[in-house]
Amino acid sequence: MMRSLERHAVILGLLRQQEHVTIEAMAAACDASLQTIRRDLNQLSEDGRVVRYHGGARLADLARTATYEVRSASHVREKVAAGQLLARLIPDGASLFLAGGSTLALAAQELRACERLTVVTNNLHAAVTLYDKTGFDVCVLGGTMRPASGSMIGEDAVRMIERYSLDYAVIGTCGISADGALLEYDQGLVPPILAMIANARQTVLVADGSKFGTKGIVRAANLEAVDHFVTDRAPEGAAAELLARHGVEVHPAGLPSADRTLDGRERPQDYRNEENIRAHIDKNFQ
Incomplete structure (x- = not known):
């Protein structure tokens, strides 16, 4: 089972590849439950790294600018x-x-x-x-x-x-x-x-x-x-x-x-x- 930091890395990687990603897709990539992914997104949102919306999320603008360079x-x-x-x-x-x-x-x-x-x-x-x-x-x-x-x-x-x-x-x-x-x-x-x-x-x-x-x-x-x-x-x-x-x-x-x-x-x-x-x-x- 992935630790939270590992899940966060996978989630951010997905969001760097696509403008919007559903919670279901994140859960499948992390082999985690939807509830766990929602908690992860809450934490990443509080940190200013993602913007949540109903059913998914996208990168915050500051995180998006570094996508290709990262x-x-x-x-x-x-x-x-x-x-x-x-x-x-x-x-x-x-x-x-x-x-x-x-x-x-x-x-x-x-x-x-x-x-x-x-x-x-x-x-x-x-x-x-x-x-x-x-x-x-x-x-x-x-x-x-x-x-x-x-x-x-x-x-x-x-x-x-x-x-x-x-x-x-x-x-x-x-x-x-x-x-x-x-x-x-x-x-x-x-x-x-x-x-x-x-x-x-x-x-x-x-x-x-x-x-x-x-x-x-x-x-x-x-x-x-x-x-x-x-x-x-x-x-x-x-x-x-x-x-x-x-x-x-x-x-x-x-x-x-x-x-x-x-x-x-x-x-x-x-x-x-x-x-x-x-x-x-x-x-x-x-």
Whole structure:
């Protein structure tokens, strides 16, 4: 059973992903009773962190402003390592969808090391990072903006995705369940992810090792749809067995597999080391 502080963290995480969340959804995410969640919301409301309404809550305005910065500052070293490996694995001249999320926003900075990429993205943070890269063709999807994730969602975004047939769908996830489901907290993010997977020849999941066992409330896809898993370290135990069972090729940062791109071409021996990762973090997160 979760302690109150743990429930508060889950509740605030949900509210950072969605503008409004019902008490029932919070109770399911925390595996707690409705009465317990109501007590938690009373405490968070007294602290000025949430605003209650009948049947649910939203973040208070002061808490809302830090949404993206809070999420993007977690597991930064691991996300950067995975992003740097992604840049080594994506072949020059490739076309790819780049989904939303803080991990892929960080990975976009590393993709600038590639050449002649075509990038179709609903990730506004990634688009800002890539738009002025010489030789890149960047398409930003239209739709409705989700401030909590910096992503464009909705029917317009999906229709634009369906116009393309690209090499790779590069996606992230909030969590990976024991049955292989890729989880999100915001159901609005799911249709663009599914459309990207359906309109790409291969799917690349980029996530740090902390995502295994992490809770979410919406199933976005399944590991069965994933061809490659790019991560900061080699999965072990149940996580490794899960990936093997679904036939996913694992690419952990720092191992020899990074010497070839996903289409089998050799990469120069310039893999960025711990010193480069530290310099990136110092520059962007101090």
